[in-house]
Amino acid sequence: MKTCHRFATIKAGFERDASILSAHAERHQGSAPAKTSAKNAVTVKRNMARALNTHLDRCRECG
Ligand SMILES: [Zn+2]
Numbered sequence: 001m002k003t004c005h006r007f008a009t010i011k012a013g014f015e016r017d018a019s020i021l022s023a024h025a026e027r028h029q030g031s032a033p034a035k036t037s038a039k040n041a042v043t044v045k046r047n048m049a050r051a052l053n054t055h056l057d058r059c060r061e062c063g
Contacts, residue, residue: 014047018044
């Protein structure tokens, strides 16, 4: 499947957020903020899937 530049930009942004949150969760493992970060990382990944799917539905370049 071919994807456009915009797709890559959306993906990169979400992945950066998710990796920051995951790294934070790992560094503070077991603590309350770590649990929040881990949960937020899951949410970010879910939002990424949704955003990319929405993009694919609407984009003429991707497909
Ligand atoms: Zn696209």
